[in-house]
Amino acid sequence: MSKPLKQIHLAAHFPGVNNTTVWSDPAAGSHIEFSSFAHFARTAERAKFDFLFLAEGLRLREQGGEIYDLDVVGRPDTFTVLAALAAVTDRLGLTGTINSTFNEPYEVARQFASLDHLSGGRAAWNVVTSWDAFTGENFRRGGFLPQDERYARAKEFLATAHELFDSWRGDEILADRATGTFLRDAEAGAFAHRGRQFDIHGRFNVPRSPQGRPVIFQAGDSEEGREFAASSADAIFSRYATLKEGQAFYTDVKERLARYGRRPGQLLILPAATFVLGDTDEEAAELAGEVRRQQVSGATAIKHLEFVWNRDLSAYDPEGPLPDVDPVVGEEHISRGRAQVRMYRDPIAIAREWRELAAAHNWSIRDLVINTGNRQTFVGSPATVARTIDDFVQADASDGFILVPHITPGGLDPFADKVVPLLQEQGVFRTDYEGTTLRDHLGLDHPDAGTTAERAVS
């Protein structure tokens, strides 16, 4: 008999602060009003998605010393939006990105445990790290963290949070009126963590939540990031959405699990993916081209080139040829607060390659950025997209996808209406939720309670 079909996991990423989010389209709505989040979440739940995902940024991006104004700017607070979304959904998982650098374990553990209680077991935490002094300027501690310590802090942060989650076993609250015993155990919530990053002790004041611990996501892709995920995460938010890269990443990360005594099913790999749907493949391809042009205006193309050139290129015509001056190489970057800065490690080589590409195709600056930038992951008719997704998952290039539409808040609706039913017909996606918690949806175990708590107080 052939191998049973893998079940696909799907999640929805609220479109955020980057140039893939098209705000100029007449269908684009607010990125701040709660009604947008509510619509998006209800669509994801109607489609039986595993969860909704929110990214985070803690300082407005800058380029050339000025606030970057060409993309969506501004977003609400992650925890607060997720708690409100728990009121307008019943089953959808609620995943929030929370930085381990500019927060403290006691507070974050309280917030996630509270969110898990208030959502009936649907909370998940995408643990990210940061080190930059730029973002640190908004916080008490400032940008104090050396870059090579960011995973040390993140690992210890997460371990400490787990100790806090586990400091209640789950059976302490008796609330026995007759005997007047509210707590079985006066020591409920006791913890003591002594480490290099945190030296804290006392009593955690949120009782054990429905999932015990929130589901843990990890998004880093470095060697350290992969190892961190293999040791501690329930799911990885990866960026590999091509088959070959996806398979290589999938194999690499799943193989690391054994080192930590974990099974392959205990860590899900979920790349971010975009999509453009049309009635036919041809129509979708044409539409995708239009979306790309909306995403990359002339001004955006110039700014994008500045990431690589690391200098002011505002004098150049986006419809003209690439600059003949070379990129500035150095530590000071023209753009701050955005990941792209770190993605172009050898700017001189990239500039040479791009000039050659532009010359060969007779591309303007804008053409070049449109043609070399991120392409939509899935473009085609609903049947094509459903088949492509299924093939990808069955070929072990991922366990599913976190879908990022380019329009807020209605961008997910066509996928929910047209692609999901096809996946359900193929028997690779649920037609209804089987459980109530996010751990249920993702097929993850509920964590053992108790052992860490006993360690912590002994």
Next chain:
Amino acid sequence: MSPTSAPSLHLAVALDGTGWHPASWREPVARPRDLFTAGYWADLVAEAERGLLDFVTIEDGLGPQSSRFLEPDDRTDQVRGRLDAVLIASRIAPLTRHIGLVPTVVSTHTEPFHISKAIATLDYVSTGRAGLRVEITARPDEAAHFGRRTVPLTDAHAGPSARELVTELFDEAADYVEVVRRLWDSWEDDAEIRDAATGRFVDRDKLHYIDFEGRHFSVKGPSITPRPPQGQPLVTALAQDTVPHRLVARQADIGYVTAHDIEQARAIVAGIHAEQAEAGRADQTLHLFGDLLVFLDDDQAEATARRERLDALAGEPYTGDARIFAGTSVQLADLLEELREAGLSGFRLRPAVAAHDLPRITGHLVPELQRRGLFRRAYEAGTLRGLLGLARPASRYSAANA
């Protein structure tokens, strides 16, 4: 729009667990096992909204509740544990339409940047009904939960070292609120322009660095969250003593005072208003609410008996900082009418037993106040500022203010 006639008295209710009496969870009507569910809080806030109350506050803390003032205890006969108040408020917001939601935030160990965007977001989620109640903590055990500062154990009520510590924590709280408020203003209202012609989503000239430098922290800004619907959500604080009075005078829109009689109330109100003028805020509305813990029943003997029964269950009489009232709704209405003569704008009532005394407030006290023409018969405004008769302020950074 013509201004509606404001009711002459404002009412809020302070929610804390199963109620403010430590034995409240043992009452048959209490739902102690539901305290950690959304449904419990949704039901309480819905009841308060049925009573047309201005707002609810939700207590919080960064350690377990304790019968001792500055230390944890080992008691197992009282409610211990609670959920994050901001998240409770946010979870309830989509389920309510009119009532204000005012969670507690602790300034001593949290980040003003995070809290500013959280309360701004609560304001978006509730479409203009958010506030916060700022408090400090001088508990050494709570400092140890964070590990980034130590707080010496002091005698809370006396001694120069205690006074110095508390003064420092309240000064920090005043800076904290200043940062939170500047961040709310750091986006002008019309900063989002979506100018397709130039490709600009925002007008960056309408986003402002706040550049706050203080003794305890510095914050650059601007906020990542656009200016909230109310512009400035309401800042509230409890003021039981002269040090917190200064915080209220300098930074709050609403202060809760725990006067025990009308003379004391008069003195506190005068003192806070004098400090308000000294802080250069005499032109701004500062509401002072009287804080009272209430046992409400059909007759006074019944209320007194309930209080005694709960005290007996707790093993000691409950006192607390606020005046405790035990009696009928008519008697309470008389008392509120008398106390408001001291210059109080309204009252924040602490139900001794949430499931008993809150429905008494909404079902008995409110109709009594309405009968006397002292309380609204319908919600007359869509925002919390509107309910309290406060205008929506312009951003301090807007060109019109420059």
